[in-house]
């Protein structure tokens with residue numbers, strides 16, 4: 001087994017001095033390479049807070065997070081940004097893309113930050129846009145893409161850096177069911193063909209149904225964690 | 236890519252970009268325009284000092300400038316021989332100078348009587364050009380005098396009037412002579428006008444008993460930049476005489492020219508301060524508007540230096556567009572005004588003349604200051620961008636994304 005994310009009893013407390021809010025409460029979690037896992041739970045249960053901590057966007061108030069065996073919790077800010085650049089892909093609920101850059105530039109930008117050579121970038125851009133089915137939208141600005149198309153570009157961008165895993169916080173929340181299904185198809189295919197690890201939060205039952213492992217949060221605690229049965233099928 | 240994002244960001248909010256470009260252009264314009272006015276004034280003052288007042292070089296007996304007695308004179312023939320042999324000298328005027336009193340029915344006052352050769356004085360300092368009424372001096376007519384309109388006004392004199400001047404002769408004895416006013420003159424320098432009257436040299440020499448002697452040699456050169464060379468050559472030939480350059484003779488003009496840069500710098504800094512506050516405000520708005528976007532950029536791996544660089548380069552781009560626009564505008568303005576000139580007598584009246592300035596200013600772009608001004612404007616823009624950029628750094632990606 002190959003552990004990608006290892007969360008050691010992490011908690012996040014807001015307003016510790018007044019009325020403490022345990023957004024995430026003592027969560028212990030392992031994510032293995034190749035997982036396709038959904039984090040579900042009612043609104044306010046701590047899904048976003050948990051994902052942010054796993055992705056190094058937010059620091060836990062207790063516990064620590066290891067990515068590929070590296071403790072990211074005490075990392076200095078700039079080093080952490082660099083770590084995210086090389087190890088984690090992000091897809092947010094909305095407003096993912098830089099509006100002044102074309103779809104292609106939004107994706108290529110990540111590889112430029114990684115200082116990848118030009119031929120590699122060109123090759124990978126073509127590959128990624130083919131994977132998300134948007135080869136005809138390379139030079140279009142985000143404003144001219146539908147919500148679903150924007151999220152597909154965001155997935156392409158998240159993949160561009162060849163990350164260890166992709167975190168997606170409610171990636172389908174703003175999409176109609178058809179676009180949501182398409183996005184899920186793409187994510188599933190990448191998971192199957194390239195063994196890319198996906199960890200996403202969602203409210204949507206149709207999305208939950210497609211996850212192979214479902215972690216349910218209630219009030220910041222893990223209430224249930226279904227066995228990753230389908231992972232075994234693929235393994 | 237950072238520059239690409241910065242560049243594209245400029246086009247997002249065009250009116251905001253336009254405001255910054257316009258204010259940078261205006262800063263550049265006003266800084267250089269004031270500079271051009273100063274520079275034009277300074278250069279005009281220098282031309283007046285050289286062409287109409289003290290010439291490039293003056294030669295005196297070493298004691299003459301301290302106490303202007305008629306006995307401190309120089310030999311005319313040797314001066315003549317040396318000055319005529321110098322190719323860099325355009326013209327020169329040998330003068331007899333005596334201080335004394337001018338008495339009229341409406342009062343008396345101290346004056347300086349300049350005995351000049353009308354032709355030499357004309358080619359050296361354009362005295363004839365200053366004559367407002369009546370005629371210039373004429374070698375044919377004896378005992379004529381040219382007084383300034385200002386003095387005539389004060390002493391209620393007019394053309395044709397006879398005046399009596401009392402002087403000390405070469406032996407130190409009091410002597411007096413009568414002159415008839417042939418013309419009234421007016422130069423750019425009102426205080427000097429009140430003091431100086433002009434007569435034909437031979438008339439004055441006869442009065443003070445000076446023969447073949449001069450008190451002052453004023454030398455006009457072909458070009459300004461051979462000044463030190465010629466000055467040194469004359470000093471070598473006449474080591475015992477006092478040879479002075481226009482900077483020594485008109486120190487206030489020299490001071491004015493050398494303080495121009497300081498004035499410009501101070502003025503520029505004031506403009507740039509105002510400009511910076513405008514930029515800080517506008518860029519801060521731009522950063523706050525893009526909180527979410529900056530959050531995404533930081534989340535996906537753009538480090539703080541790059542974020543900082545992006546905000547700063549956005550501002551610098553605006554400055555680099557605005558500054559040449561301002562430069563072009565000031566060039567056009569100056570081009571246009573340097574033809575017509577700006578008549579400040581409407582605003583300032585005779586004040587300018589009282590300080591020895593022409594009443595019409597011909598602005599001239601101080602090219603040696605253009606690069607400096609450009610640099611200052613861009614520097615101000617960079618400094619003004621630092622605060623908004625720092626604000627952008629303080630954003631936390633989580634807060635930015637949650638919005």
Ligand SMILES: Nc1ncnc2c1ncn2[C@@H]1O[C@H](COP(=O)(O)OP(=O)(O)OP(=O)(O)O)[C@@H](O)[C@H]1O
Nearest residue numbers: 014015021023041042043044045046047048049050
């Ligand atoms: N910055 C904050 N300050 C204080 N409390 C916060 C802050 N951010 C989140 N919370 C609280 O933490 C809890 C968990 O929030 P979180 O956004 O993680 O939930 P979520 O499961 O993502 O909800 P949703 O499904 O609505 O997105 C909530 O009670 C929320 O009010």
Ligand SMILES: [Mg+2]
Nearest residue numbers: 047048049169
């Ligand atoms: Mg959430």
